[in-house]
Amino acid sequence: MPPLPRPPPCDPNADWPIPKLTIRCDDLAHPGAQLFFQHINPCEALREAVLAVYCWLYTPQTVPRNVEKILLVLRPMDGVAHTFGSDIYKEIHFSLDHIRNSSARAKDEIHGVIVHEMVHCFQHDGAKHGGHCPGGLVEGVADWVRLRAGYAPPHWREGYGGTWDAGYEATGYFLDWLEERYGYGVVKELNDILGKRAYGEEVFRDLTGRKVKKLWKLYRDYVDEGSPSGSGGPALPTEGVSRLSLDY
Template identity: 50%
Template sequence: MSPAPPHAASAPQPSALPPSSETSNLPHRENTVSDVNPAPKVKPARKPLLRLELRDLSDDGTRAFLRLLHASTALENANGVAYTTGRDIDEDHKEIHLSTDYINHVPDSRQKEEIQGVIVHEMVHCWQHNALGTAPGGLIEGIADWVRLKAGFAPPHWKRNADGDWDAGYERTGFFLDWLEAAHGADVVRKINEGLRGCKYESDELWRTCCGKSVEELWEEYQTSLGDGDLKQSRTEST
């Protein structure tokens, strides 16, 4: 009878490394969920894509725009005259329409600052919240002009005017918001904008949350802060 075939040699197995002096005294740690499935990295916010369309290169207003501003820098620096609208693609795509005829009628000495101011105002509309479209239009425009004011592009004819309603919009509401920040904290406008995010506009809730008072009370305080003389003057000039 032939001898039995020899057993096949076992595959070599790596031997355990002896513990090092640095790790021998550390307690054993079981694998955790984070070891197996590490948390995904948060992607940075996508930089918006900016496009510029010039309808008529021969127009004097267009020439002034190109002469005075570097378009990409002006748009990037900016979060009848101009307006902002959504595009048919979706609401994440915005268009800013600027009247070159308006630019042409601005004095040469102020053209650059005026263009920058208008662009800053319209860029705010691309980013701000509007309470699902229910916020007062004057508040939306006032926030945009408040940003323009803070950016240093207020036109020389702007002035504080507390006559009429708080939400008359534009610079009137913009100056009111500027006063609010001085009287009730430097982040008031940010809180107002956040309060308009993803919900319908509720006046009493919004203003009391941001400032502790109703907007009517705040407007009366603002009127008082300007003094009766200023109010009488503003009423006379508006008639």
């Protein structure tokens, strides 16, 4: 893989619709809050995350214009973060405890999590046309944008995961390989299709000419060839860096 990140695939100064960006902190004395405000300019970070999502998943012609307001809530809680809301209003909850526990690399981790959650504010999943796509694909697209935005955490490893839709960075790196092999914009087209019709596995065949199971096998072969031992792929993340949240 080439060095990360690539240049943005679009003009960040284009006429992108930026929702009203707001923030609430439920405990300013929390060490996580102190780290957040020490390292992050909230307005810039949220705006940068919105633009990352727009640039990697949309064009000025296809970008959703329904989201009017996004609220970032910083509060003590289990897990990492989650996002919910309506068509016009989104709320991202981000754990101050997670920020405290990531103090050694707080700035990159905060940016990375905000980008991931921001994807959930805007991505398509086919639900409006009946039936969501697999949750692993939703999470994989979110981590792929995080990867492309330059905020992959140091413990991420290419080739992790037993199936293409294992989710998170496992699926994110698979999607990145699709971009390398079938051309930049494959993930953008995938997202675009999920805004127009219900999900079906044939979407991968439409984009690449191959079934997703075959694509996963080719990807695994690629990973195995690149691993030092010649088989098995890179080491899996250890327990100490395993994911803490089901919601992230």
